[in-house]
C-alpha cells in the first residue's frame with residue numbers, strides 16, 4: 001500500500017466539486033412562462049437575449065442560433081467562405097471548428113498551436129496561406145483569448161476574414177474588450193457543458209454591420225429583416241433558436257458575470273499554486289489576456305519531471321485523489337473523420353485547385369500537448385472556494401512527490 005489513493009492510500013479529497021448547471025426558481029419560471037405564452041419560436045425572448053448577450057460581449061450584432069456548430073457555419077457564410085475556399089484552423093479544438101468549414105464547402109487547413117497557450121500560433125499562419133485561403137478561425141481554447149493582435153494582423157495583410165471561435169469563452173476579455181466582436185465575427189456555444197448553458201444553443205456576434213446582416217439572413221432561410229416571409233435573398237437555412245432556449249439563457253445570464261469572476265479568481269489562484277509544483281507548467285502569462293473565462297483549466301504535465309511517467313498514469317492517479325481530470329483532444333487531423341471517411345471534404349471539386357493532404361500534416365506542438373502534456377479540469381471545479389483550489393494543488397503535489405509509486409502500476 002502506498003501514499004497515493006491509486007496505490008491504496010487516502011484520497012486527498014472526498015467531497016465533490018460544485019454541480020453544473022446551477023439553476024433554480026428563476027429558470028423554472030422562465031420556462032413555464034414561455035410555455036404558457038404559447039409563443040415558442042421567433043419571439044421577444046430571442047430578441048431580448050440577442051440584445052443582452054451582444055451587449056455583454058461588446059458586440060453590436062448578435063444572432064441567436066440553435067448551437068455553436070450552426071453559429072460557425074453561419075459565420076463562415078457571412079464572411080464569404082465559398083465552396084473550394086481554404087480556411088485555416090488549429091487542430092487543437094473541438095471538431096466543429098473544422099467540420100463547419102467542410103459543411104460550407106470549404107477545406108480546413110490545420111496550422112499548429114503555441115504549446116504554452118494551446119491557441120493558434122500566429123507565427124505559423126502565414127506559411128499556410130495559399131491563393132485559395134479565404135479565412136482564419138482563431139479558437140479561444142478553454143476560454144483563454146488567442147493572440148488576436150498577431151492573427152488579425154496576418155489576416156488583414158492577406159485580405160482574409162478572421163472568425164473567433166469563442167464557443168468556450170463567454171465573458172473572456174482581450175486587451176479590455178470582450179472576445180467575439182474583435183475580429184470580423186465570433187461564435188458562441190450554449191451547449192450543456194458551457195459556461196452559459198441552455199442544453200443547446202449558439203450565437204454569432206459581429207461589430208460589422210454587413211456581416212451581422214448576412215449572418216441574420218443565413219440563419220433565417222435567406223430572409224431579410226425588411227422583406228416578406230417568402231422572400232429569400234441568399235441560400236440560408238433554418239438555424240434558429242427556440243424561445244425556450246432564449247428564456248433559459250436570459251435567466252442564466254443573470255449569474256454569468258459573478259460566476260465568470262469566481263472562475264477567474266479561482267483559476268488565477270490555481271495557476272499561482274501550480275507554478276510552485278516542479279514538473280507542472282501553467283499557460284503563459286500574457287498581459288493582453290485581461291480575462292480568461294476558464295471553460296477549461298488546462299495545465300501541462302511534464303513527464304520528464306515525473307521520471308518519464310506517461311500522462312495517462314498521472315491522470316489516473318490525480319482522479320483517484322478525488323480530482324476529476326481528463327486528457328482532452330487528439331490532433332483533429334488524426335481523427336478518422338479526416339483520415340478515412342472524408343467523403344464530404346471537397347478535395348476533388350472543380351472549385352478547388354489546392355493540394356491539402358491530411359496524412360502529411362504535422363503539428364508537433366499539438367501532438368506533444370495532446371499525447372504527453374495537456375491535463376484538463378472543468379469550469380465547475382472553479383466555481384467553489386479557495387479551499388477547493390487548494391485541494392487540487394495539494395493532490396497534484398502529492399502525485400509529484402510520490403510518483404515513483406506509479407511506475408510499477
Ligand SMILES: Cc1ncc(COP(=O)(O)O)c(C=O)c1O
Pocket residue numbers: 067068069070093094096097139165167168188189190191200201202
Ligand atoms: C471550440 C468549440 N467550437 C465549436 C463548438 C460547437 O458547439 P456546439 O456543441 O454548441 O455545436 C464547441 C462546443 O463543444 C467548441 O468547444
